[in-house]
Amino acid sequence: MVEINPEKIELDEEMARRNLDKSSVSVLEEIKYEGRVWKDLSKKYGVDNPDPPWKVTLEATCDVLSEVACALPALERRWEEDELSEDHYADVPFPERQLLALAHSMIRRDLIDEDELKAKMKEVDKRLNMV
């Protein structure tokens, strides 16, 4: 029997080989600290639904990016999500964590850039909060 090195079993090894940029993304860090998570919002308003309404649209975005756009393959996105969930976004609940990881992966790949994202968020905020 070939001796199996327990260290080899860690998924970390597969990810370490990929030389990912480990730096944080400032706009995402801000959201991480200041964002209101569904766990708290649903409690505050007495809403039973365990998931925020945008969870399904987030999942759809992940799928179409992988299979329709071929821009961010599911396997890579998941591995990065695992890695980001262990450092930058360790204490963020799910699915907020998945959303931050997705945005982070897209920025890393230059699919979107930070400044554009900041500007778009401002625009969306204004639109959603118009009374």
Place this chain on the structure above:
Amino acid sequence: MSKNHKAAPMVDEVSEFEILELAVRELAIEKGLFTAEDHQQWTEYMHTLGPLPAARLVAKAWLDPEYKKLCVKDGVKASLEVGIDWVNQMPTKFGTPSDYCNLRVLEDTPKLKHVVVCTLCSCYPRPILGQSPEWYRTPNYRRRLVRWPRQVLAEFGLQLPEDVEVRVEDSNQKSRFIVLPVRPEGTEGWSEDQLTEIVTRDCLIGVAMPKPGKTANDVRHIRPAVNPYGH
């Protein structure tokens, strides 16, 4: 009769996360990564997904030995009988991305217990079971279940005797799996609907066993945050 019924509560504020999700999506559309129509189509499809068809497949298999044989031999064909078409129902018409079209139904026996995991990324039989729960996606589950299955199952409240073979199914390629658990005692004479009710999502993943009266998944506490944000 009183007309005073309360409207269902709603979250009345827009969170930064809601804004981020929409911003990412709109930017992606503006850049031509995908169209709004593609996204809409996928979202609509995903809204249709849930665990009931898989639960019904199990209930039917318990009631009909010939259907059970079909489930084990050809999961895709068996899925058609509970209204799930792995090939044609999906927006792509050749299977959903990352779900493919090869459902394998794993038949438990009194001496064999299956439990499913995807160590590589958390593949899951979404077309027949809906979206995976958070705990299924965590490295914690994925890394530990293959190596310490009985410890992880014990954390789910499931302890199995020594003479039962625990078989971990690592879903690493194109097949997707659901577990067909052993029909529990105390369900004699039950209808398909009654049986369907006790086959929870956790039973179909393999971390729980169906019991009369138990119709919900247990809440699984993921390790709590040491310094939770937003508090």
Place this chain on the structure above:
Amino acid sequence: MSKPNYDLEHHVKKATGIGDPQCFKDEAGEAKFKVGDKVRVKDLPDVFYTRTQAYTRGATAIVAELVYESPPAEDEAWDNCDNPEWFYSLIFRQKDLWPEYPDTFAGDTLETELPERWLESA
């Protein structure tokens, strides 16, 4: 390492209405192994898109089923669908995978699928 170049068009034409992996049926030729054969997982050089888990390398297993034909993930990721192979469902004894797996549960197993190129007779 440059990014894989997906050719969705090709796959769409081939798999629409048929399904994946069904669309590769009968393309792999004769299977090298049959149900009941004892095989060993080769420790081939690692490629980024491999789906052969590190923990299986060097371990022996029994072939439980010939599940389908398909290009292996390593090829498919680079849009190479030219060489579909037979995929096998393999059953490993947990005691053969993990050094500390208790004897009390020596009957426990792990099942996973691997394409033919990763396997040799044992």
